[in-house]
Amino acid sequence: MKNNLKDLTDEQLIKEFQDNNTVDAYELLVKRFKDPLMNYVFRFVGNKDVASDIVQDTMIKFYLNKDSYKSFAKFSTWIYTIAGNLARNELKRRKRRVIFSLNNHDDDQELQVEDKSFVAPDRATDNSISREMVEKALKKVKPVYREVVVLRDVQGLSYEEIAEITELSIGTVKSRINRGRKQLQKLLKNIYKG
Amino acid sequence: MNKKFYNEDSEHQEIIKLLKDLPKVTASDNFEFNLMTHINNKNFKIKSEQKQSNFFWVLVPATGLVISAVVIFFVFFNQSNEFNLLLQEPAKIMGSVNNNDYPKNLNDVILDQKPLGNSYAGAVSKKKSATSEPKQSKTLRIVVKPNDVIDEEYVNLPFDKSKSVNVDAAIDNFSKNSTQPQSTLVGGVRKQSGFDGFYIREQLNRKFLKEWRARLDSINKNLNQRVNSLR
Structure with a gap:
């Protein structure tokens, strides 16, 4: 059975x-x-x-x-x-x-990720450190954006699925994902040069 | 025509890669066991919703608000009682402002003003000497009028100054020299004070008076009749 x-x-x-x-x-x-x-x-x-x-x-x-x-x-x-x-x-x-x-x-208030003095550039290349920084930066992203970014980029769901889960329109989902990614990019500007 | 409002995934390739590379978090090994234990025991308490029903977070600011409101109420309530002039009788306020409080000519009061120091005290003392001080034993009282004018007035108190004595000095003197004659305390036996103490004023009973007046009239009438009969 x-x-x-x-x-x-x-x-x-x-x-x-x-x-x-x-x-x-x-x-x-x-x-x-x-x-x-x-x-x-x-x-x-x-x-x-x-x-x-x-x-x-x-x-x-x-x-x-x-x-x-x-x-x-x-x-x-x-x-x-x-x-x-x-x-x-x-x-x-x-x-x-x-x-x-x-x-x-x-915990969200603990770290200013955008502070360049926080991690030396030579150490920033280290995978574990950059991963830790990404995790902390992700925590600092607004929850409304974080939710959709996680569903899209971490869980790999489609826009349609995310729209259904969050009960939002696909346009709103895309907009929020875009804003979330931009926030993340801003927070990680010392290790990410986008 | 199909205008792209968001660059979607292509613009943030590196961010997406970083997020995809994040380590996957897995549930604990005993997750299923715990879950099935809960279900088999019919323990369906949902922790996150239980926490939500806690209204303590509402009570904290509410309590603070009530306490501050009570404090503010009492502060303003007391202040309004102290300073509300409207609560005072207007006649009293007007009556207390007297033209006599203001000296008409300063020269009348300040006869010999000294350059430094006791300006107003000097003025008061000169005024005291200029005015005819009563020979009787009277008590001088400084009065602050509602319009901030300081005035002095003599008050007849039922105490004789000549008989007054410093009580501490008298006791001290008595303990040291018991042979010396003792001083007389205020209101002593030499002269009786005019002060009779307080007495209660009784209201007239008109009915009672009428009754007695009628009796007296009848007695007088009777007496007159007898006198006339004897004549």
Whole structure:
């Protein structure tokens, strides 16, 4: 049975889970999407523990609301939408906490990436350092832009899929991706000469 | 015709490459186990939504606002009571401003002004000497009028200055030289003070007076009748 399930597409698996309440189908979908979702949510919220909780919540929501999935949509789009909504709520909550907190220790405020004195030019060529800087710069990009940039450039989704996940028009998605990339480029100007 | 508004991927090739090269983050090894444990135990609490229902962040500014409002209210409430002249009786304010408070001619008051120092005190003392000081024992009182004019007035207090004594000195003297005659304290036995103390003014009872007047009239009438009969 399990071997047969492995050959099924995501949409067929969710149908199996909806119709026959097959937990194996559910488990298989979890196995397929836990890592991509984890990567997406982590790049979006910037915290591994929070990202893990969000992905766990996404899977629970998927389990509880399996019937709300309609077969005309792609399963990946649907599950990304759930995870994206939870991540956005988390970011809003964190923003409120930062506003009312007397001591702002938000990670986003820690580093001025555009400070050229931060990394010596000879060290900037080092892959690990440049990667670290990209990660930090990505955290500094506005969340509305960061979300779509991550979906496009990190997760490799199409514009249509991103538009469906974010419930935006394709034009808005493209505009936001462009702005996000420009922000990132500005932040990384000492290692990236674009 | 198909105008390209955004250069899309071609313009930011290097950024895209940097983002693609970022290491992939994976879920923890026990992710599935934890998830299935939650589901099997029917523990469907969604952590991120639970955190959202915490309204403490609303209470913090609300509490601050209420406290500041209360403080501001009390501050302004007290100030308005202290400085609101409208609450005072207008007659009192007008009555307190007297033409006598202003000297008509400064020469009347300042007879010999000294070049330095006690200018106003000198003026006051000269005024005191210029005016005929009452020989009776009266207490001089400095009064600050509402229009900031300082004036002095003599007040008849029921204490005789000649009989007044420094209480501390008297006690000290008594303890040192008990043989010496003791001083008399204020209101001593030599002369009785005119001060009778406070008494309550009673209101007239008209009914009671009428009754007694009627009685007295009847007695007088009766007496007159008797006198006439005896004659």
